[in-house]
Amino acid sequence: MRTLSNDTFQNRSAPPTAYESLLGDSIERAFAAGIHDLERLVAFLNEGGPSGPNGQPWTATTYCDEMARLGA
Template identity: 40%
Template sequence: MTPYLEIHQSRHREPTAYEFKLAHTLEEIFTHVGHELADVIEGLNARQVHAPDGKPWTEQSFRDEMHRLGA
């Protein structure tokens, strides 16, 4: 039997504008800056893409948000 993969099968809803912006910015950081957590935090803060509470990202706030988003 061939496995069936439905596109976006893990989504429960469409991503929000915030989630799209975060994803796009993360792709840019991974492409041009690096993959280390410190690089990601620095890249997000340099681009002023703030944490959900409006504050600059920390390693802990990023981990918490990725956990909340299910990433």
């Protein structure tokens, strides 16, 4: 019987960029700190980085747009 498993990048065309890794790590730290709402998550990212697209501060709109772009 074959064992099923998930490959690390099975849904991606390439490994994550440094920016994507930093953003993911920061989001994981926010969740670990009990932050689960968008407003507080955006504030957390603005305090600890990484910066939003084009080096701009995060807003709810830029966060949602970036998540949509990265998930495409």
